[in-house]
Amino acid sequence: MDSGLYIVATPIGNLGDLSPRALDVLRAADLIAAEDTRHSARLLQHFGVTTATVAYHEHSDERARERILEVLRGGGVVALVSDAGTPLISDPGYPLIRAAQAESIPVRPIPGPCAAIAALSAGGLPTDRFQFEGFLPAKAGARRGRLEALATQPATLVFYEAPHRVLETLAAMAETFGAQREAVLAREITKTFETVRRDSLGELHAWVAADSNQQRGEIVLLVAGCPPREQALDEATGALLKRLAEELPAKRAAAVVADITGLRKKLLYDFLLEEKQR
The missing domain is CATH 3.40.1010.10 (Tetrapyrrole methylase, N-terminal domain)
Incomplete structure (x- = not known):
């Protein structure tokens, strides 16, 4: 060798x-x-x-x-x-x-x-992008601060967690990410009592709280990335867009307003098409 x-x-x-x-x-x-x-x-x-x-x-x-x-x-x-x-x-x-x-x-x-990769493979959350975070801080304040920093990450988040902290970590995640954010608890992977459960953070917390067996063993937590926020036009932006479209082609007007507001050009262009059809 x-x-x-x-x-x-x-x-x-x-x-x-x-x-x-x-x-x-x-x-x-x-x-x-x-x-x-x-x-x-x-x-x-x-x-x-x-x-x-x-x-x-x-x-x-x-x-x-x-x-x-x-x-x-x-x-x-x-x-x-x-x-x-x-x-x-x-x-x-x-x-x-x-x-x-x-x-x-x-x-x-x-x-x-590798427990993280095994959990991702069986968890049912997107795996084209994921962010491995390892263990969160043990103290509540530091843990909350780290979760807040991750709240808008679009990639699937991967955590390891100690069994005696899993319940409070799920509670902190539900509070920070929102109780409806999808997540996975993968426990005792490849062992006799292997468990992989996907649900909302709120439901996962309630399930683990009701079953002390889920607070034992080696645990991986997966949390879905932050969903893209729906963009919408307010009244002032719509008025600006319509005024520009009187002087410029619709695609050019949409591009200009997109540069100013950060809104998607397609959203703005579709708005002009809908206005034209009215």
């Missing part, structure tokens, strides 16, 4: 989701850098992987990173794994990636499970 730092995705629940290639890397590696060695030990024992492990997480000091780099500098293979899913998606690790890149050490991704 070629030397380098391998970023290995591991199952988020069902152990059958570990890819053959990922298993080959874990077995062949000289060292596995794990977010929590005790957590990863269960996965490694299940597959009979005996590779040495070292803890590497957000609180690791320079010595832990240096130990990993020493193996890589010697032409070895190191596999980086998180507790579950794809490393570096709401997980620590990027300083190690940057350190390896700075020394021209190859960094090789081994794709696989």
Whole structure:
């Protein structure tokens, strides 16, 4: 196996989701850098992987990173794994990636499970554009402020949330985005009690409040993007448009007013056509 730092995705629940290639890397590696060695030990024992492990997480000091780099500098293979899913998606690790890149050490991704992508694939919300937000702030005020900053985003929003905070987060979302905004709760993905439910934020909050089982496990929340606001002509804009149309072709008049007001040119042009037919 070629030397380098391998970023290995591991199952988020069902152990059958570990890819053959990922298993080959874990077995062949000289060292596995794990977010929590005790957590990863269960996965490694299940597959009979005996590779040495070292803890590497957000609180690791320079010595832990240096130990990993020493193996890589010697032409070895190191596999980086998180507790579950794809490393570096709401997980620590990027300083190690940057350190390896700075020394021209190859960094090789081994794709696989990711809770955010799995939720998007099954959630039923638009996926042509999405914005990953990870975990919201734990404190209510900071959480509300972040949600307010996201309220007009047109892309589907993706959040991870702790089970003990999911109810208050849904309440804050309903208050900030509106209770009718469509959303998805995806819980325990690939596990025995997997749940994917799409509804309005208000209804989701009521459902989770009524069923304590939905306040357990690993949770992904998806929220539909802000719908485009309906544009309308006020009386003054309509009067201006009609006056300009007396001097200019309708398309040109619509373009001028669009530049002034920010309204869509088609909306203005259609208004003139309707006026002409009256």
